[in-house]
Amino acid sequence: MIIKFKWKRRKVRREITGTQAFTREDIEALKKKAHKEIPPRVEYYAQMMGLDYNRIAIRCQKTRWGSCSSKGNLNFNCLLMLCPEDVRDYVIVHELCHLKQMNHSPQFWAEVGRVIPDYKEQRKWLRTEGQKLISKIR
Numbered sequence: 001m002i003i004k005f006k007w008k009r010r011k012v013r014r015e016i017t018g019t020q021a022f023t024r025e026d027i028e029a030l031k032k033k034a035h036k037e038i039p040p041r042v043e044y045y046a047q048m049m050g051l052d053y054n055r056i057a058i059r060c061q062k063t064r065w066g067s068c069s070s071k072g073n074l075n076f077n078c079l080l081m082l083c084p085e086d087v088r089d090y091v092i093v094h095e096l097c098h099l100k101q102m103n104h105s106p107q108f109w110a111e112v113g114r115v116i117p118d119y120k121e122q123r124k125w126l127r128t129e130g131q132k133l134i135s136k137i138r
Contacts, residue, residue, distance in 0.1 A: 010110045027060045030078040034058045038076050041092050049115060051099050062137050063125060066091045079133045083125070090122035104122035 014045050037118050039056050054072035067075045079087045093115045101108035
C-alpha cells in the first residue's frame, strides 16, 4: 500500500508494509486526506437518504471505524483512507443510518441494506483486513 505525503512542497512516497507501526506523519497525512475525501461522500449519501447531520470529525481511533452522536455529529477513523472505497462508503452509510436508528436493531440493518445491499461483505473485510490496519496504531 502506498501513501503519498507532502512536506515542504515536496512529495514523499512511503510504503507501509508488514507490522510496521504508523508514524505520526502517516497519521497526519491520512487525516488530511480523509478531511478532503470523506465529507463529500457523507454529503452524497446524506442527500440520497434525505438526512441532515451536524459536524464531521476525523480521528485516529483504535477501536472504532466511525460513530454518530445523538446530536448528529459524525466521527470517522482516518484509517478508512487505507480501506477500499466500498468499505469506506459502508462505514459512512452505517453512521448515517444511526441518525434514523440509534441502535443495531433489524430496522437499522434494513436501512443500511437499502443503500448498501452487500454490506455484509464490507463488515467482513473490516473484521479481517481492517484489524490489521488498526493493529499498526501505536
